[in-house]
Each structure stands twice: as C-alpha cells, then as structure tokens.
Amino acid sequence: MAENVFLVSAHELLSIGWHCPHCGAIYTVPIERLDRGLPPHCSNCNEVLAKGHSQDDNSDVRMLEKFLFFLRISREREFGKNLCFQVPLKIEKRT
Numbered sequence: 001m002a003e004n005v006f007l008v009s010a011h012e013l014l015s016i017g018w019h020c021p022h023c024g025a026i027y028t029v030p031i032e033r034l035d036r037g038l039p040p041h042c043s044n045c046n047e048v049l050a051k052g053h054s055q056d057d058n059s060d061v062r063m064l065e066k067f068l069f070f071l072r073i074s075r076e077r078e079f080g081k082n083l084c085f086q087v088p089l090k091i092e093k094r095t
C-alpha cells in the first residue's frame with residue numbers, strides 16, 4: 001500500500017462519515033447538511049458507531065457533536081480560511 005500525505009483546508013472538506021467496523025458500510029454526510037448530526041448506529045447492521053447520548057459530556061455522541069459544531073463554525077470564521085487538516089491518501093493495490 002502506497003501512502004502520501006496532503007493538506008486539506010476546512011473549506012475543502014466536503015463531507016464527514018462513518019466506516020462501520022462490523023459490515024464495512026461507509027456513510028457520508030455533506031458538512032453543510034450536518035444539522036441533524038450523524039446516526040449513532042449503522043443502518044445496515046445496527047452496530048453502535050458512537051456510544052452515549054448528547055446530555056453526557058463525556059459520551060462519544062457529545063464529542064462528535066462538538067467536533068461537528070467546530071467544523072461548521074470554523075468554516076464561517078476568518079481563522080477557518082487558514083485552518084488545514086493533514087490527511088493520508090492511501091492507495092490499495094489490488095491483484
């Protein structure tokens with residue numbers, strides 16, 4: 001597997017999603033449409049993807065809500081124009 005690293009600005013992020021550890025399904029939601037959050041369960045196999053609930057500050061669901069809030073707000077603010085995420089680009093070679 002070859003791997004490269006590149007930078008993506010907050011404004012270039014198109015969507016955020018889940019990769020189900022059980023069935024491998026991938027869900028993506030456009031960042032502009034995250035007003036209802038991401039589903040806490042896989043809709044294919046019902047695997048729990050984020051534990052807890054919004055009222056618990058230490059739950060996975062609450063941490064995710066805070067992250068999504070940060071993403072949305074940073075895109076609206078001046079500092080967000082310079083905010084970048086370094087991400088790996090993995091290319092699998094199939095034989």
Ligand SMILES: [Zn+2]
Pocket residue numbers: 020021022023024025042043044045046047
């Ligand atoms: Zn699943």
